[in-house]
Amino acid sequence: xxxRSDIKSLIWGAILLLLAACVPLVANGYWMSIALTIAMFxxxxxxxxxxxxxxxxxxxxxxAFFGVGGYLVGTGMSDYNMGFWPMVAIAPIVGAVLAFLxxxxxxxxxxxxxxxxxxxxxxxxxxxxSWIQNNFTGSRGLxxxxxxxxxxxxxxxxxxxxxxxxAGWWVNRSRLGFALxxxxxxxxxxxxxxxxxATSKVILFTFSGFVAALVGALIAPRYTYIEPNGVFSPExxxxxxxxxxxxxxxxxxxxxxxxxxxxxxxxxxxANYSNYxxxxxxxxxxxxxxxxPKGVVGRIEQALATRRRSTW
Amino acid sequence: MVATVLGVTNATKRFxxxxxxxxxxxxxxxxxxxxxxxxxxxxxxTMMNLISGALRLSEGSISLDGRFISSLKANQINQRGISRxxxxxxxxxxLSVTENCMAGMVFGHRRLWGDQARYEAGKLLERVxxxxxxxxxxxxxxxxxxxxxxxxxxxxSNPRVLLLDEWLAGLNPTELQEGIDLIRSLREEGITxxxxxxxxxAIRSLCxxxxxxxxxxxxxxxxxxxxxxxxxxxKVYIGEDV
Numbered sequence: 380x381x382x383r384s385d386i387k388s389l390i391w392g393a394i395l396l397l398l399a400a401c402v403p404l405v406a407n408g409y410w411m412s413i414a415l416t417i418a419m420f421x422x423x424x425x426x427x428x429x430x431x432x433x434x435x436x437x438x439x440x441x442x443a444f445f446g447v448g449g450y451l452v453g454t455g456m457s458d459y460n461m462g463f464w465p466m467v468a469i470a471p472i473v474g475a476v477l478a479f480l481x482x483x484x485x486x487x488x489x490x491x492x493x494x495x496x497x498x499x500x501x502x503x504x505x506x507x508x509s510w511i512q513n514n515f516t517g518s519r520g521l522x523x524x525x526x527x528x529x530x531x532x533x534x535x536x537x538x539x540x541x542x543x544x545x546a547g548w549w550v551n552r553s554r555l556g557f558a559l560x561x562x563x564x565x566x567x568x569x570x571x572x573x574x575x576x577a578t579s580k581v582i583l584f585t586f587s588g589f590v591a592a593l594v595g596a597l598i599a600p601r602y603t604y605i606e607p608n609g610v611f612s613p614e615x616x617x618x619x620x621x622x623x624x625x626x627x628x629x630x631x632x633x634x635x636x637x638x639x640x641x642x643x644x645x646x647x648x649x650a651n652y653s654n655y656x657x658x659x660x661x662x663x664x665x666x667x668x669x670x671x672p673k674g675v676v677g678r679i680e681q682a683l684a685t686r687r688r689s690t691w
Numbered sequence: 692m693v694a695t696v697l698g699v700t701n702a703t704k705r706f707x708x709x710x711x712x713x714x715x716x717x718x719x720x721x722x723x724x725x726x727x728x729x730x731x732x733x734x735x736x737t738m739m740n741l742i743s744g745a746l747r748l749s750e751g752s753i754s755l756d757g758r759f760i761s762s763l764k765a766n767q768i769n770q771r772g773i774s775r776x777x778x779x780x781x782x783x784x785x786l787s788v789t790e791n792c793m794a795g796m797v798f799g800h801r802r803l804w805g806d807q808a809r810y811e812a813g814k815l816l817e818r819v820x821x822x823x824x825x826x827x828x829x830x831x832x833x834x835x836x837x838x839x840x841x842x843x844x845x846x847x848s849n850p851r852v853l854l855l856d857e858w859l860a861g862l863n864p865t866e867l868q869e870g871i872d873l874i875r876s877l878r879e880e881g882i883t884x885x886x887x888x889x890x891x892x893a894i895r896s897l898c899x900x901x902x903x904x905x906x907x908x909x910x911x912x913x914x915x916x917x918x919x920x921x922x923x924x925x926k927v928y929i930g931e932d933v
Binding site: 554557558560561563564565567568569570571572573574575576 | 743744745764765766767769770774775777781783784785786790793794795797798799800804844847848
Protein backbone atom coordinates (compact mmCIF):
# COMPACT_ATOMS: atom_id res chain seq x y z
CA UNK A 380 0.00 0.00 0.00
CA UNK A 381 1.38 3.40 -0.92
CA UNK A 382 1.79 6.27 1.49
CA ARG A 383 -0.57 8.41 -0.54
CA SER A 384 -3.50 6.02 -0.25
CA ASP A 385 -2.69 5.66 3.45
CA ILE A 386 -2.98 9.41 3.95
CA LYS A 387 -6.11 9.52 1.85
CA SER A 388 -7.84 6.86 3.97
CA LEU A 389 -6.78 8.68 7.15
CA ILE A 390 -8.31 11.92 5.89
CA TRP A 391 -11.54 10.15 4.93
CA GLY A 392 -11.67 8.52 8.34
CA ALA A 393 -11.19 11.86 10.07
CA ILE A 394 -13.97 13.50 8.03
CA LEU A 395 -16.43 10.69 8.78
CA LEU A 396 -15.59 10.78 12.47
CA LEU A 397 -16.17 14.53 12.58
CA LEU A 398 -19.55 14.01 10.92
CA ALA A 399 -20.35 11.29 13.46
CA ALA A 400 -19.41 13.68 16.27
CA CYS A 401 -21.95 16.19 14.94
CA VAL A 402 -24.89 13.79 15.38
CA PRO A 403 -25.84 15.09 18.87
CA LEU A 404 -26.32 18.57 17.38
CA VAL A 405 -29.14 17.39 15.14
CA ALA A 406 -30.56 14.23 16.74
CA ASN A 407 -33.53 14.24 19.12
CA GLY A 408 -33.77 11.91 22.12
CA TYR A 409 -35.03 8.92 20.16
CA TRP A 410 -32.39 9.11 17.43
CA MET A 411 -29.67 9.96 19.97
CA SER A 412 -30.45 6.69 21.70
CA ILE A 413 -30.16 4.76 18.43
CA ALA A 414 -26.93 6.59 17.56
CA LEU A 415 -25.53 5.59 20.95
CA THR A 416 -26.38 1.94 20.29
CA ILE A 417 -24.72 2.18 16.88
CA ALA A 418 -21.60 3.79 18.35
CA MET A 419 -21.39 1.11 21.02
CA PHE A 420 -21.66 -1.77 18.55
CA UNK A 421 -19.31 -0.07 16.10
CA UNK A 422 -16.55 -0.04 18.67
CA UNK A 423 -17.32 -3.59 19.84
CA UNK A 424 -17.61 -5.09 16.34
CA UNK A 425 -14.56 -3.28 14.97
CA UNK A 426 -12.30 -4.29 17.83
CA UNK A 427 -13.71 -7.83 17.67
CA UNK A 428 -12.86 -7.97 13.97
CA UNK A 429 -9.30 -6.80 14.56
CA UNK A 430 -8.62 -10.19 16.12
CA UNK A 431 -11.26 -12.47 14.64
CA UNK A 432 -11.20 -11.04 11.11
CA UNK A 433 -7.71 -12.04 10.01
CA UNK A 434 -7.30 -15.08 12.27
CA UNK A 435 -10.81 -16.58 11.76
CA UNK A 436 -10.95 -17.31 15.49
CA UNK A 437 -14.59 -16.56 16.28
CA UNK A 438 -14.73 -15.29 19.83
CA UNK A 439 -18.02 -15.29 21.74
CA UNK A 440 -16.44 -13.77 24.83
CA UNK A 441 -17.28 -10.13 24.06
CA UNK A 442 -20.06 -10.17 26.64
CA ALA A 443 -17.61 -11.33 29.29
CA PHE A 444 -15.36 -8.30 28.82
CA PHE A 445 -18.23 -5.89 28.24
CA GLY A 446 -19.92 -7.25 31.36
CA VAL A 447 -16.77 -6.95 33.44
CA GLY A 448 -16.53 -3.29 32.42
CA GLY A 449 -20.15 -2.51 33.25
CA TYR A 450 -20.16 -4.56 36.41
CA LEU A 451 -16.97 -3.00 37.76
CA VAL A 452 -18.41 0.48 37.32
CA GLY A 453 -21.61 -0.66 39.03
CA THR A 454 -20.01 -2.38 41.98
CA GLY A 455 -17.34 0.31 42.35
CA MET A 456 -19.86 3.11 42.53
CA SER A 457 -22.55 1.30 44.57
CA ASP A 458 -20.55 -0.90 46.90
CA TYR A 459 -17.25 0.92 47.27
CA ASN A 460 -18.18 4.56 46.82
CA MET A 461 -15.79 5.05 43.94
CA GLY A 462 -16.23 7.76 41.32
CA PHE A 463 -17.28 6.94 37.77
CA TRP A 464 -14.01 7.91 36.09
CA PRO A 465 -11.64 5.96 38.35
CA MET A 466 -13.73 2.86 37.62
CA VAL A 467 -13.62 3.62 33.88
CA ALA A 468 -9.83 3.63 34.21
CA ILE A 469 -9.71 0.33 36.13
CA ALA A 470 -12.27 -1.61 34.07
CA PRO A 471 -10.36 -1.93 30.77
CA ILE A 472 -7.21 -3.00 32.60
CA VAL A 473 -9.14 -5.80 34.31
CA GLY A 474 -10.71 -6.68 30.94
CA ALA A 475 -7.30 -6.80 29.30
CA VAL A 476 -5.82 -9.00 32.04
CA LEU A 477 -8.80 -11.33 31.78
CA ALA A 478 -8.49 -11.48 27.98
CA PHE A 479 -4.77 -12.12 28.31
CA LEU A 480 -5.36 -15.07 30.65
CA UNK A 481 -8.12 -16.47 28.42
CA UNK A 482 -5.87 -16.02 25.41
CA UNK A 483 -3.07 -17.99 27.04
CA UNK A 484 -5.49 -20.73 28.12
CA UNK A 485 -7.10 -21.13 24.69
CA UNK A 486 -4.01 -20.98 22.51
CA UNK A 487 -4.14 -24.64 21.69
CA UNK A 488 -7.79 -24.58 20.74
CA UNK A 489 -8.85 -23.89 17.22
CA UNK A 490 -12.03 -23.81 15.18
CA UNK A 491 -15.23 -24.77 16.92
CA UNK A 492 -13.45 -25.65 20.16
CA UNK A 493 -12.31 -22.06 20.55
CA UNK A 494 -15.84 -20.78 19.84
CA UNK A 495 -17.42 -23.05 22.43
CA UNK A 496 -14.74 -22.33 24.99
CA UNK A 497 -15.22 -18.57 24.75
CA UNK A 498 -19.00 -18.93 24.97
CA UNK A 499 -18.74 -21.23 27.98
CA UNK A 500 -16.28 -18.93 29.60
CA UNK A 501 -18.50 -15.88 29.26
CA UNK A 502 -21.38 -17.84 30.83
CA UNK A 503 -19.11 -19.02 33.62
CA UNK A 504 -18.07 -15.47 34.46
CA UNK A 505 -21.71 -14.36 34.47
CA UNK A 506 -22.68 -17.14 36.85
CA UNK A 507 -19.67 -16.51 39.02
CA UNK A 508 -20.41 -12.80 39.37
CA SER A 509 -24.07 -13.52 40.16
CA TRP A 510 -23.04 -16.04 42.76
CA ILE A 511 -20.53 -13.69 44.42
CA GLN A 512 -23.13 -10.96 44.49
CA ASN A 513 -25.85 -13.16 45.94
CA ASN A 514 -23.64 -14.62 48.62
CA PHE A 515 -21.21 -11.89 49.58
CA THR A 516 -22.14 -8.38 48.54
CA GLY A 517 -25.81 -8.58 49.44
CA SER A 518 -27.59 -6.53 46.84
CA ARG A 519 -28.38 -7.97 43.44
CA GLY A 520 -28.56 -4.81 41.43
CA LEU A 521 -26.16 -1.89 41.29
CA UNK A 522 -26.88 1.75 40.61
CA UNK A 523 -24.74 3.87 38.32
CA UNK A 524 -25.84 7.42 38.90
CA UNK A 525 -24.01 10.14 37.01
CA UNK A 526 -25.06 13.35 35.33
CA UNK A 527 -23.82 12.19 31.93
CA UNK A 528 -26.32 12.44 29.10
CA UNK A 529 -26.61 10.00 26.23
CA UNK A 530 -24.97 12.60 24.00
CA UNK A 531 -21.96 12.74 26.34
CA UNK A 532 -21.55 8.96 26.31
CA UNK A 533 -21.98 8.98 22.55
CA UNK A 534 -19.10 11.44 22.13
CA UNK A 535 -16.86 9.33 24.37
CA UNK A 536 -17.64 6.28 22.25
CA UNK A 537 -16.94 8.15 19.01
CA UNK A 538 -13.55 9.15 20.41
CA UNK A 539 -12.93 5.54 21.41
CA UNK A 540 -13.98 4.43 17.92
CA UNK A 541 -11.42 6.83 16.47
CA UNK A 542 -8.74 5.29 18.68
CA UNK A 543 -9.78 1.75 17.65
CA UNK A 544 -9.72 2.67 13.96
CA UNK A 545 -6.31 4.25 14.35
CA ALA A 546 -5.01 1.16 16.15
CA GLY A 547 -6.49 -1.09 13.49
CA TRP A 548 -5.03 1.03 10.71
CA TRP A 549 -1.63 0.76 12.36
CA VAL A 550 -1.95 -3.01 12.93
CA ASN A 551 -2.96 -3.62 9.32
CA ARG A 552 0.19 -1.94 8.06
CA SER A 553 2.45 -3.63 10.59
CA ARG A 554 4.21 -6.95 10.73
CA LEU A 555 1.72 -7.95 13.42
CA GLY A 556 -1.18 -7.55 11.00
CA PHE A 557 0.66 -9.53 8.34
CA ALA A 558 1.39 -12.26 10.89
CA LEU A 559 -2.29 -12.48 11.82
CA UNK A 560 -3.30 -12.88 8.17
CA UNK A 561 -0.79 -15.69 7.75
CA UNK A 562 -2.08 -17.33 10.95
CA UNK A 563 -5.63 -17.12 9.60
CA UNK A 564 -4.54 -18.83 6.39
CA UNK A 565 -2.42 -21.62 7.83
CA UNK A 566 -1.15 -21.68 11.36
CA UNK A 567 1.42 -24.43 10.64
CA UNK A 568 2.98 -22.35 7.90
CA UNK A 569 2.89 -19.33 10.20
CA UNK A 570 5.00 -21.15 12.77
CA UNK A 571 7.41 -22.37 10.12
CA UNK A 572 8.10 -18.92 8.74
CA UNK A 573 9.16 -17.76 12.19
CA UNK A 574 5.96 -16.27 13.59
CA UNK A 575 5.38 -16.57 17.30
CA UNK A 576 1.71 -17.38 16.78
CA ALA A 577 0.85 -17.40 20.47
CA THR A 578 2.16 -13.89 21.10
CA SER A 579 0.52 -12.42 18.01
CA LYS A 580 -2.88 -13.86 18.87
CA VAL A 581 -2.74 -12.92 22.54
CA ILE A 582 -1.79 -9.30 21.79
CA LEU A 583 -4.86 -8.77 19.61
CA PHE A 584 -7.22 -10.74 21.84
CA THR A 585 -6.05 -8.72 24.84
CA PHE A 586 -6.64 -5.51 22.92
CA SER A 587 -10.19 -6.51 22.03
CA GLY A 588 -10.84 -7.43 25.68
CA PHE A 589 -9.50 -4.06 26.78
CA VAL A 590 -11.77 -2.20 24.37
CA ALA A 591 -14.89 -4.25 25.16
CA ALA A 592 -14.44 -3.67 28.90
CA LEU A 593 -13.93 0.03 28.29
CA VAL A 594 -17.15 0.18 26.24
CA GLY A 595 -19.00 -1.68 29.00
CA ALA A 596 -17.73 0.81 31.56
CA LEU A 597 -18.46 3.92 29.51
CA ILE A 598 -21.98 2.89 28.65
CA ALA A 599 -22.93 1.79 32.18
CA PRO A 600 -24.51 5.17 33.09
CA ARG A 601 -27.00 4.65 30.27
CA TYR A 602 -28.55 1.70 32.06
CA THR A 603 -28.49 3.34 35.51
CA TYR A 604 -29.17 -0.05 37.06
CA ILE A 605 -26.62 -2.83 36.45
CA GLU A 606 -27.50 -6.45 36.89
CA PRO A 607 -25.11 -9.33 36.01
CA ASN A 608 -27.63 -11.17 33.85
CA GLY A 609 -28.08 -8.00 31.83
CA VAL A 610 -24.52 -6.87 31.21
CA PHE A 611 -23.13 -10.38 30.74
CA SER A 612 -25.93 -11.36 28.32
CA PRO A 613 -24.53 -13.82 25.75
CA GLU A 614 -26.84 -12.26 23.16
CA UNK A 615 -24.46 -9.32 23.01
CA UNK A 616 -21.60 -11.56 21.90
CA UNK A 617 -23.74 -13.04 19.14
CA UNK A 618 -24.96 -9.66 17.92
CA UNK A 619 -21.39 -8.36 17.72
CA UNK A 620 -20.39 -11.39 15.62
CA UNK A 621 -23.42 -11.07 13.34
CA UNK A 622 -22.89 -7.37 12.79
CA UNK A 623 -19.18 -7.75 12.03
CA UNK A 624 -19.75 -10.65 9.65
CA UNK A 625 -22.67 -8.89 7.97
CA UNK A 626 -20.46 -5.92 7.17
CA UNK A 627 -17.39 -7.97 6.43
CA UNK A 628 -14.19 -8.42 8.38
CA UNK A 629 -11.78 -8.12 5.46
CA UNK A 630 -11.61 -4.35 5.85
CA UNK A 631 -11.25 -2.14 8.87
CA UNK A 632 -14.42 -0.23 7.96
CA UNK A 633 -16.33 -3.46 7.20
CA UNK A 634 -18.04 -4.00 10.58
CA UNK A 635 -19.70 -0.56 10.69
CA UNK A 636 -21.38 -1.35 7.35
CA UNK A 637 -23.08 -4.22 9.19
CA UNK A 638 -23.64 -2.39 12.48
CA UNK A 639 -25.76 0.47 11.12
CA UNK A 640 -28.42 -1.53 9.19
CA UNK A 641 -28.58 -4.27 11.79
CA UNK A 642 -28.98 -1.84 14.67
CA UNK A 643 -31.77 -0.05 12.78
CA UNK A 644 -33.45 -3.34 11.92
CA UNK A 645 -33.26 -4.45 15.52
CA UNK A 646 -34.73 -1.18 16.70
CA UNK A 647 -37.58 -1.59 14.24
CA UNK A 648 -38.25 -5.18 15.27
CA UNK A 649 -38.08 -4.37 18.98
CA ALA A 650 -40.49 -1.50 18.55
CA ASN A 651 -43.02 -3.37 16.43
CA TYR A 652 -42.60 -7.10 16.89
CA SER A 653 -40.58 -7.44 20.07
CA ASN A 654 -41.43 -11.14 20.39
CA TYR A 655 -39.56 -11.93 17.21
CA UNK A 656 -36.14 -10.41 17.87
CA UNK A 657 -34.47 -13.79 18.35
CA UNK A 658 -36.03 -15.03 15.13
CA UNK A 659 -34.59 -12.05 13.27
CA UNK A 660 -31.17 -12.80 14.67
CA UNK A 661 -31.41 -16.38 13.48
CA UNK A 662 -32.52 -15.34 10.00
CA UNK A 663 -29.72 -12.79 9.84
CA UNK A 664 -27.25 -15.55 10.66
CA UNK A 665 -28.62 -17.72 7.85
CA UNK A 666 -28.56 -14.90 5.33
CA UNK A 667 -24.94 -14.08 6.13
CA UNK A 668 -23.76 -17.67 5.95
CA UNK A 669 -25.61 -18.42 2.71
CA UNK A 670 -25.46 -15.18 0.76
CA UNK A 671 -22.80 -12.98 2.30
CA PRO A 672 -19.96 -15.17 3.56
CA LYS A 673 -17.55 -12.27 3.11
CA GLY A 674 -20.02 -9.65 4.25
CA VAL A 675 -21.55 -6.72 2.40
CA VAL A 676 -18.14 -5.18 1.85
CA GLY A 677 -16.72 -8.40 0.44
CA ARG A 678 -19.70 -8.65 -1.92
CA ILE A 679 -19.27 -5.06 -3.10
CA GLU A 680 -15.56 -5.56 -3.73
CA GLN A 681 -16.31 -8.76 -5.62
CA ALA A 682 -18.82 -6.91 -7.80
CA LEU A 683 -16.35 -4.09 -8.47
CA ALA A 684 -13.65 -6.59 -9.41
CA THR A 685 -15.95 -8.33 -11.89
CA ARG A 686 -16.97 -5.02 -13.43
CA ARG A 687 -13.37 -3.93 -13.78
CA ARG A 688 -12.57 -7.20 -15.52
CA SER A 689 -15.53 -7.01 -17.92
CA THR A 690 -14.78 -3.43 -18.97
CA TRP A 691 -11.31 -4.43 -20.11
CA MET B 692 37.15 -31.62 6.89
CA VAL B 693 34.06 -29.51 6.23
CA ALA B 694 32.12 -28.31 9.24
CA THR B 695 28.97 -30.10 10.33
CA VAL B 696 25.96 -27.83 9.96
CA LEU B 697 23.20 -30.07 11.20
CA GLY B 698 23.73 -32.93 13.62
CA VAL B 699 21.08 -35.47 14.57
CA THR B 700 21.99 -37.66 17.53
CA ASN B 701 20.00 -40.69 18.62
CA ALA B 702 16.73 -39.12 17.51
CA THR B 703 13.70 -41.10 18.59
CA LYS B 704 10.04 -40.22 18.11
CA ARG B 705 7.21 -42.29 19.55
CA PHE B 706 3.51 -41.84 18.86
CA UNK B 707 2.05 -43.88 21.68
CA UNK B 708 3.34 -47.39 21.06
CA UNK B 709 4.49 -46.68 17.51
CA UNK B 710 8.15 -45.81 17.10
CA UNK B 711 8.19 -43.61 13.98
CA UNK B 712 11.86 -42.68 14.22
CA UNK B 713 14.14 -45.07 16.06
CA UNK B 714 17.52 -43.97 17.43
CA UNK B 715 18.56 -42.19 14.27
CA UNK B 716 21.88 -40.36 13.96
CA UNK B 717 23.43 -38.52 11.05
CA UNK B 718 25.31 -35.38 10.19
CA UNK B 719 24.93 -32.95 7.34
CA UNK B 720 27.97 -30.93 6.32
CA UNK B 721 28.24 -27.41 5.05
CA UNK B 722 27.01 -27.03 1.46
CA UNK B 723 25.99 -30.66 1.18
CA UNK B 724 22.85 -32.13 -0.36
CA UNK B 725 21.72 -34.98 1.85
CA UNK B 726 18.95 -37.31 0.74
CA UNK B 727 16.62 -39.22 3.04
CA UNK B 728 15.05 -42.13 1.21
CA UNK B 729 13.07 -45.20 2.17
CA UNK B 730 9.73 -46.89 1.59
CA UNK B 731 6.44 -45.23 2.52
CA UNK B 732 5.88 -45.08 6.25
CA UNK B 733 9.55 -45.44 7.10
CA UNK B 734 9.60 -42.17 9.07
CA UNK B 735 11.20 -39.76 6.58
CA UNK B 736 8.62 -37.01 6.92
CA THR B 737 8.55 -37.49 10.69
CA MET B 738 12.31 -36.91 10.66
CA MET B 739 11.80 -33.69 8.68
CA ASN B 740 9.12 -32.61 11.14
CA LEU B 741 11.50 -33.22 14.02
CA ILE B 742 14.20 -31.07 12.43
CA SER B 743 11.82 -28.21 11.57
CA GLY B 744 10.26 -28.26 15.03
CA ALA B 745 6.78 -29.30 13.88
CA LEU B 746 7.18 -32.27 16.24
CA ARG B 747 9.09 -32.65 19.48
CA LEU B 748 11.70 -35.41 19.90
CA SER B 749 10.91 -38.14 22.40
CA GLU B 750 14.63 -38.77 22.89
CA GLY B 751 17.90 -37.62 21.42
CA SER B 752 18.97 -34.22 20.18
CA ILE B 753 19.38 -32.09 17.07
CA SER B 754 21.92 -29.31 16.71
CA LEU B 755 22.51 -26.53 14.20
CA ASP B 756 26.07 -25.21 14.00
CA GLY B 757 26.87 -26.99 17.24
CA ARG B 758 23.97 -25.46 19.21
CA PHE B 759 21.05 -27.58 20.34
CA ILE B 760 17.79 -26.68 18.64
CA SER B 761 15.70 -29.69 19.62
CA SER B 762 14.10 -27.87 22.57
CA LEU B 763 13.08 -24.90 20.43
CA LYS B 764 9.73 -24.24 18.80
CA ALA B 765 9.24 -24.24 15.03
CA ASN B 766 9.27 -20.44 14.80
CA GLN B 767 12.53 -20.21 16.75
CA ILE B 768 14.11 -22.92 14.62
CA ASN B 769 13.11 -21.01 11.50
CA GLN B 770 14.73 -17.90 12.96
CA ARG B 771 17.96 -19.83 13.50
CA GLY B 772 18.04 -20.58 9.78
CA ILE B 773 16.15 -23.77 8.94
CA SER B 774 13.25 -23.45 6.54
CA ARG B 775 11.14 -26.03 4.78
CA UNK B 776 8.53 -26.98 2.22
CA UNK B 777 5.73 -29.40 2.99
CA UNK B 778 4.95 -32.81 1.55
CA UNK B 779 1.41 -31.65 0.78
CA UNK B 780 1.80 -28.15 -0.63
CA UNK B 781 0.77 -25.43 1.80
CA UNK B 782 0.37 -22.07 0.10
CA UNK B 783 -1.61 -19.26 1.72
CA UNK B 784 -4.77 -18.89 -0.40
CA UNK B 785 -5.90 -15.59 1.11
CA LEU B 786 -2.66 -13.80 0.27
CA SER B 787 -1.28 -12.64 -3.06
CA VAL B 788 1.61 -14.47 -4.72
CA THR B 789 4.01 -11.73 -3.65
CA GLU B 790 2.69 -11.78 -0.08
CA ASN B 791 3.08 -15.56 0.03
CA CYS B 792 6.72 -15.11 -0.78
CA MET B 793 7.13 -12.18 1.62
CA ALA B 794 5.70 -14.30 4.42
CA GLY B 795 9.02 -16.13 4.51
CA MET B 796 11.22 -13.09 4.99
CA VAL B 797 9.45 -10.94 7.55
CA PHE B 798 9.62 -12.96 10.74
CA GLY B 799 12.35 -15.54 10.29
CA HIS B 800 16.09 -15.83 9.80
CA ARG B 801 15.96 -12.60 7.82
CA ARG B 802 13.59 -9.82 8.84
CA LEU B 803 12.79 -7.47 6.01
CA TRP B 804 9.69 -5.33 5.73
CA GLY B 805 7.99 -2.88 3.43
CA ASP B 806 9.38 -1.96 0.03
CA GLN B 807 12.58 -3.90 0.58
CA ALA B 808 10.66 -7.11 1.29
CA ARG B 809 8.48 -6.52 -1.75
CA TYR B 810 11.56 -6.01 -3.92
CA GLU B 811 13.29 -9.13 -2.60
CA ALA B 812 10.08 -11.13 -3.10
CA GLY B 813 10.00 -10.03 -6.73
CA LYS B 814 13.57 -11.22 -7.22
CA LEU B 815 12.85 -14.59 -5.59
CA LEU B 816 9.71 -15.16 -7.64
CA GLU B 817 11.77 -14.57 -10.75
CA ARG B 818 14.38 -16.98 -9.44
CA VAL B 819 11.88 -19.85 -9.06
CA UNK B 820 10.20 -19.04 -12.39
CA UNK B 821 7.08 -17.21 -11.19
CA UNK B 822 7.88 -13.68 -12.30
CA UNK B 823 4.84 -13.51 -14.59
CA UNK B 824 2.48 -14.70 -11.86
CA UNK B 825 3.10 -12.09 -9.17
CA UNK B 826 -0.37 -10.60 -9.64
CA UNK B 827 -2.19 -13.94 -10.06
CA UNK B 828 -4.55 -15.40 -7.48
CA UNK B 829 -2.81 -18.14 -5.55
CA UNK B 830 -5.74 -20.49 -6.07
CA UNK B 831 -5.36 -20.28 -9.85
CA UNK B 832 -1.71 -21.43 -9.83
CA UNK B 833 -0.94 -24.87 -11.22
CA UNK B 834 0.44 -27.54 -8.93
CA UNK B 835 4.04 -26.99 -10.04
CA UNK B 836 3.69 -23.24 -9.61
CA UNK B 837 2.33 -23.71 -6.11
CA UNK B 838 5.39 -25.81 -5.37
CA UNK B 839 7.60 -23.08 -6.80
CA UNK B 840 5.83 -20.54 -4.63
CA UNK B 841 6.37 -22.66 -1.55
CA UNK B 842 10.05 -22.94 -2.38
CA UNK B 843 10.29 -19.17 -2.85
CA UNK B 844 8.74 -18.73 0.60
CA UNK B 845 11.22 -21.16 2.13
CA UNK B 846 14.14 -19.41 0.44
CA UNK B 847 12.88 -16.00 1.46
CA SER B 848 14.31 -16.34 4.96
CA ASN B 849 17.78 -16.86 3.45
CA PRO B 850 18.12 -20.19 5.27
CA ARG B 851 21.28 -22.01 6.33
CA VAL B 852 19.51 -25.34 5.90
CA LEU B 853 16.65 -26.02 3.51
CA LEU B 854 14.34 -29.00 4.06
CA LEU B 855 12.56 -30.21 0.92
CA ASP B 856 9.87 -32.81 1.59
CA GLU B 857 9.16 -34.52 -1.76
CA TRP B 858 9.42 -31.21 -3.52
CA LEU B 859 10.05 -32.93 -6.86
CA ALA B 860 7.15 -35.38 -6.60
CA GLY B 861 4.40 -35.06 -9.21
CA LEU B 862 6.41 -33.09 -11.75
CA ASN B 863 6.56 -34.01 -15.44
CA PRO B 864 10.00 -34.78 -17.00
CA THR B 865 10.64 -31.21 -18.17
CA GLU B 866 9.58 -29.72 -14.84
CA LEU B 867 11.65 -32.31 -13.03
CA GLN B 868 14.78 -31.29 -14.91
CA GLU B 869 14.06 -27.63 -14.14
CA GLY B 870 13.52 -28.52 -10.51
CA ILE B 871 16.77 -30.43 -10.29
CA ASP B 872 18.67 -27.54 -11.88
CA LEU B 873 17.07 -25.12 -9.45
CA ILE B 874 18.05 -27.16 -6.41
CA ARG B 875 21.58 -27.54 -7.74
CA SER B 876 21.87 -23.78 -8.16
CA LEU B 877 20.73 -23.27 -4.56
CA ARG B 878 23.45 -25.55 -3.36
CA GLU B 879 26.01 -23.61 -5.36
CA GLU B 880 24.91 -20.53 -3.43
CA GLY B 881 25.97 -22.21 -0.24
CA ILE B 882 22.66 -23.51 1.12
CA THR B 883 22.78 -26.88 2.82
CA UNK B 884 19.88 -29.05 1.68
CA UNK B 885 18.14 -32.08 3.10
CA UNK B 886 15.65 -33.67 0.78
CA UNK B 887 13.18 -36.48 1.19
CA UNK B 888 12.56 -37.92 -2.24
CA UNK B 889 11.22 -40.91 -4.13
CA UNK B 890 12.45 -39.78 -7.55
CA UNK B 891 15.64 -41.83 -7.94
CA UNK B 892 16.97 -39.78 -10.86
CA ALA B 893 16.89 -36.72 -8.66
CA ILE B 894 18.61 -38.56 -5.81
CA ARG B 895 21.40 -39.75 -8.08
CA SER B 896 22.02 -36.41 -9.73
CA LEU B 897 21.67 -34.19 -6.68
CA CYS B 898 22.69 -35.94 -3.49
CA UNK B 899 26.22 -36.13 -2.16
CA UNK B 900 25.14 -38.61 0.45
CA UNK B 901 21.97 -40.46 1.40
CA UNK B 902 20.58 -42.17 4.40
CA UNK B 903 18.06 -44.95 3.92
CA UNK B 904 15.31 -45.41 6.47
CA UNK B 905 13.17 -48.46 7.05
CA UNK B 906 10.63 -48.78 9.86
CA UNK B 907 12.04 -45.70 11.57
CA UNK B 908 15.67 -46.83 11.65
CA UNK B 909 18.66 -45.99 9.50
CA UNK B 910 19.70 -49.05 7.50
CA UNK B 911 22.34 -47.53 5.21
CA UNK B 912 24.32 -44.37 4.66
CA UNK B 913 26.68 -43.34 1.85
CA UNK B 914 26.75 -42.05 -1.70
CA UNK B 915 23.56 -42.67 -3.73
CA UNK B 916 25.24 -45.38 -5.81
CA UNK B 917 26.55 -47.15 -2.73
CA UNK B 918 23.29 -47.21 -0.84
CA UNK B 919 21.13 -48.08 -3.82
CA UNK B 920 23.24 -51.17 -4.51
CA UNK B 921 23.26 -52.23 -0.85
CA UNK B 922 21.46 -55.62 -0.62
CA UNK B 923 19.70 -54.55 2.58
CA UNK B 924 18.28 -51.48 0.82
CA UNK B 925 17.19 -53.49 -2.21
CA LYS B 926 15.44 -55.87 0.16
CA VAL B 927 13.35 -53.19 1.89
CA TYR B 928 12.41 -51.56 -1.37
CA ILE B 929 11.60 -54.59 -3.51
CA GLY B 930 11.36 -57.47 -1.07
CA GLU B 931 13.43 -60.64 -0.72
CA ASP B 932 14.41 -63.18 -3.41
CA VAL B 933 14.84 -60.79 -6.30
